[in-house]
Amino acid sequence: MGRRVAEVMSRELFSVTPDDAADDAIEGLLALAVNDALVLDDDRRPVGAVSIRDLVGRRPGDRVCDRMSRPALTVSERASVSEAARLMAGTGRQRLAAVDSAGRAVGLVSALDLVRGLLGLEAPRPARSPRMNLSAGVVWTDELPLEPSMFEAAPEGAGLLVLTHGGPALSKRVVWAEACDDVRTRLMDMLAAPQSEEALLAFWLKRPGLRFRAAAARDAAVRRQTAEELRRRADLPITESRI
Numbered sequence: 001m002g003r004r005v006a007e008v009m010s011r012e013l014f015s016v017t018p019d020d021a022a023d024d025a026i027e028g029l030l031a032l033a034v035n036d037a038l039v040l041d042d043d044r045r046p047v048g049a050v051s052i053r054d055l056v057g058r059r060p061g062d063r064v065c066d067r068m069s070r071p072a073l074t075v076s077e078r079a080s081v082s083e084a085a086r087l088m089a090g091t092g093r094q095r096l097a098a099v100d101s102a103g104r105a106v107g108l109v110s111a112l113d114l115v116r117g118l119l120g121l122e123a124p125r126p127a128r129s130p131r132m133n134l135s136a137g138v139v140w141t142d143e144l145p146l147e148p149s150m151f152e153a154a155p156e157g158a159g160l161l162v163l164t165h166g167g168p169a170l171s172k173r174v175v176w177a178e179a180c181d182d183v184r185t186r187l188m189d190m191l192a193a194p195q196s197e198e199a200l201l202a203f204w205l206k207r208p209g210l211r212f213r214a215a216a217a218r219d220a221a222v223r224r225q226t227a228e229e230l231r232r233r234a235d236l237p238i239t240e241s242r243i
Contacts, residue, residue, distance in 0.1 A: 005084050006077040008117035009098045009107035011172060015040045018047060018065035025064050026055040038097050039068045044104040044233075046072030046097045074099045077106055081117035084109055138215045138226055146210040151187045155216035159183040160226055164211045165204060175204045177230035179223035183214045200237070 015038045016025045029037060029052055036051035048068035059067055073091060075084045077098045088096060088111060098107040143164065144150040154161075158181050166172030180186040195202040204210060217223040231237070 002080045002082060003117045003120075004077065005075055005079050005081065005098050005109050006107075008081060008113045009077065009109040010113065011107045013038065013105060013107055015044075015105065016050065016064050017041070018063065018068070020064045022055050022062050022064060022067055025050060026052060029055070036095075038072060038105055038108075039064055040105055043102075045102075046074055046099065046105050048072050049097075072097050074103075074105075075109065076101075081114055085114045085118065088114065138217055138222065140213045140215045143211050143213045146187075146191070146212050148188065148191065150212075151184050154183045154187060154212075154214040156184055157182055157216060158218055158220075158223060159214055159216045160223060160230070161186060161212060161214050162230060163201075163204060164213070165207060165209055174230065174234035174236070175210075176201050177227055177234060177236060179217070179227040183216070187212065187214075 014028065014034055016028065018039055018041070025037065029035065036049055038046050039048040039050055041047050048065075048070040049072050050064055050068040054067045054069065061067060073087075073093050073096055075087055075096045075098055077100055084096060088094075095108050095110045097105050098109050100106050138160065140162075141153055141155070144153055146163065159179075161176075161178055161180055161183055162174055163176035164172055165175045178186075190201070190205060195205060215226075217226065
């Protein structure tokens with residue numbers, strides 16, 4: 001069986017929403033050194049794309065929806081690499097948005113990804129870029145192994161913490177998300193204490209291959225709102241103690 005898009009695509013996905021300010025969107029693109037971004041609706045379904053060229057200069061409208069191009073070109077993550085390559089060749093696009101069975105964006109696949117897939121080569125991935133939530137002003141760290149030697153990369157003080165699990169042969173998923181008063185202290189506590197009060201967290205901490213990313217968030221309302229949204233998207237129980 002030929003390789004699937006899910007095997008070669010990048011899951012590093014920077015996106016904006018239609019209601020984001022154009023100025024905020026271009027700041028995000030420049031900060032992450034990327035030329036364009038998907039525009040996703042509230043259900044993470046692609047509704048368009050926006051590039052630096054779309055955003056710069058004087059144009060009518062000051063929101064992303066006023067300047068984005070429509071529609072977004074998508075391909076199923078279950079499609080074969082050859083199917084995706086034919087779609088890309090037919091449209092002249094250099095990148096496609098990969099979507100799941102519900103039409104939600106799960107990654108991006110480039111022409112180079114497809115060439116490597118057709119040749120049976122692995123796709124090396126650069127270190128992950130910080131993630132930015134434009135509406136909340138939250139910037140995430142790289143995704144790193146859940147090991148004490150990596151905790152210095154986490155911000156000091158109040159913030160947000162996400163744990164992910166997965167690997168080359170497994171679909172990556174968010175398995176834990178929370179707001180905390182001190183991110184580094186909380187990371188150390190996770191490994192030092194049994195976490196008996198949080199059965200789900202205790203379960204995942206026993207599994208190998210956990211990774212984390214974190215973000216500083218001084219504003220308590222932002223922490224609460226973002227943690228709640230992260231848990232909802234990952235189908236995690238929403239408990240008062242972790243939001």
